[in-house]
Amino acid sequence: MKTYLPLLVVLALASTYGFWWKRRQGAIRSHKAIPGHRLGADVLGEALGSRATMVQFSSAFCTPCRATHALLSQMVIAMDDVKHVQIDAESHLELVRQLDIRSTPTTIFINKDGIEVGRAAGTPKREQVLAALAAIN
């Protein structure tokens, strides 16, 4: 006996989730920043950018992390006041918990004082990154 209802339910729910997830990917959101929390050079292991820093949390099981790293590291070549730092999420679990990072890649955009102004889960588009960086002064 064939029943199509479970299949339709699964595909409808999965599609809804899929479209929602796809829209969120790469979008830079600012509602998760913790007031007063700073990411300093001591935590990151290197100096911050003079205007902004893009802190990318990556993990081993993560193909999009490679693409994000390639994009961001290439973009900062032309910027002398913005830096790109990559952090292995697995070896910085306390920081991951503090910042409530749930997936990789997650890129935290911080200003020169280490304060988060936005973050992007997934691979952002070049225009999104440029817009987010332009808003940091």
Added chain:
Amino acid sequence: MSEILEKPEVRKIYIDARGPRFSASITTIVLATALVTHNVWVLVAQGLVFLIGATFGPQFTPYGLIFKNFIKPRLKKIAPTEDVRPPKFAQSVGLIFALVGIFGAVVDRSLIFAAATGFALAAAFLNAAFNYCLGCEMYLILVRTTTRRK
């Protein structure tokens, strides 16, 4: 210099990134069939595919071999590559769902069968249609919850 590259932690296996996505579409069709026909043997067959993929790698499953021999030659020569471990992890997640579903069929709990098959189908469909990387979304949360806080 070459002895550094031969170390297991440095030497990673990279596969054509388009392969797992093709396999996910076949998996979607197979699991949809299992769900519609309520046939556990279809799930068993897919479970075996997951088992091969999780143990040896997705490139060694029947779908992977079909991709390599029939699809890949017809695609652009320059292949986007990816580390084999995320798709391998996704296959083991699929395997767990398949085992739960088979268990559900064996103990005659059709809801368990349908739910497990449904979840595996959703994961395969999300990968095929949206390039959703299940490992990327799950892995960190898994590590966070299973590792003790200092």
